[in-house]
Amino acid sequence: MTSTTAGGDARLEALRWTHRYSGKVRDLYESSAHPGRLLVIASDRVSAFDHVLAPAIPGKGAMLTQLSLWWFHRLGEPTHLAAAHPSNGEHLPEDIAAKAMIVHELDMFPIECVVRGYLVGSGWAEYRASQSVCGIRLPAGLNEGDKLPEPIFTPAFKASLGEHDENITFERMIELVGASDAQLLREMSLRIFTTASAVAESRGVILADTKFEFGRDPRSGTVVLADEVLTSDSSRYWDASVYAAGGPGRLESFDKQIVRDWLAANWDKTGTPPELPADIVARTADRYRELLERFAAEP
Template sequence: MVSEAQSIPGWRHIYSGKVRDLYASEDPADTRILVVASDRVSAFDFVLSPGIPQKGELLTSLSMWWFGELSDVPNHIAEGEIPDAVAGRAMLAMALEMLPIECVVRGYLTGSGWAEYVSSGTVCGIPLPAGLKNGDRLPEPLFTPAYKAPMGEHDENITFEKTVEIVGAERAAQLRDTSLAIYRRASEIAEAKGLILADTKFEFGVDADGVLRLADEALTSDSSRYWDTAAWESGTTPEERMASFDKQIVRDWLAAHWDQQGEPPALPADIVEMTAGRYRELIERLRG
């Protein structure tokens, strides 16, 4: 369950997602949105407990760093002061018309993509060469969109053709091309720091002038899989090759201790501590 959002003077709570809370200004003339990252952690479309200490600050810091690295890509950041109550874990954002497409880019074979490949030789319906192993680099990064389901429902993988039906041919092509371009640039930056960006997901919105803008978060530990390059090159098992800097620790523990029926169990303290440590280590390595 998503916990109750905090009260912030001058701001009115309007929505809570799995991880973030959104607020509108009480000033009718101010159209900006306050995006507050919580310490909540989600997996398999469920919000888990307890949260990860300082996760909101870590995610916000990493998103802001990536927005800076990708400064030529239009994004949702707006100018202004962050309220003291949420300093360090909030962003001021433009009001956008959010597109209901989760723009997933996969550069490596892992996760649900690996499971599908074993079953059918495809990832999200896209045929791949035979003989690939778990964690292998794909011949080319794949754009595999998903339809963003309402809160409490599961997101649905969709084809590019379905994306065209939802947002139109021109916008769908723009989402695909922009997502792949960002992924390739971010991968180069990560590789220079000894990291592999295995996959990631982006969300986009459109401003009042029709400009497509990167929104929500950018290349964080929640939205992306990062691996250690040296471990990937030398590892002999999937576990060794895919040494993770994200919430994969949480996913793995949950998969081993829960059948995805009913409410998920509480995370043990050591899993929470390990996950927080990996989030911090990723930021330290990326930012140097």
């Protein structure tokens, strides 16, 4: 039987792709036949509260990859993509090609470049405590889910695997990566967020917040957009019509929030998480699929 665990896939090893690393969701491969390139595979695994859960969400990896590719080809920004589609000339098995990207290996910045257009999540919690988010003062009287006067850049330092990322100020970011790169990453993040927000709006979707990752291409020195981009796992999207109507469901997002909510109600965060019920898995897959279909459909 072919291995499809996070530790590697025998079919890829036969094609000279060697497993390098697995995170909670992605698997990374390298090959001596493709120097300077990496094969990034988005698995169907789903995580919450720092645990990988069972079962996986069917089709999730392919949907995340398709959405990333859709955005990469429309943003007009330099990216890490090394091929228009990984199956082109690479002879990858069809099921793997659907959830894979072949990318240039980069010198990655240790920063999650978070942009927030609305006050929600950890930003809302921080605002309630200090009326600021990552050192940025905000107007008084804002409520959860309110649109901010303008998008704000709130970086986070990428923690080691198994640890939480740390929200930091822009001044701390300068200390970590230098003033020039910090300013460039902030500028690129806000520009991409503005572009993506307009695209989302045209499809009846609100982009509430997102995180970008960037790296420097060692061949050219250019800073490029990397990792996944504007997916359900890296972004918070809301249905614009539901948001406008108000009510308790206006902040329901097109992501794994269904999983988080169920787990929070059925697990005390000790020991092994319980297995996800079939209806929770199906509803989560539907939310991922609906968002992809909204963007992939021609306007």
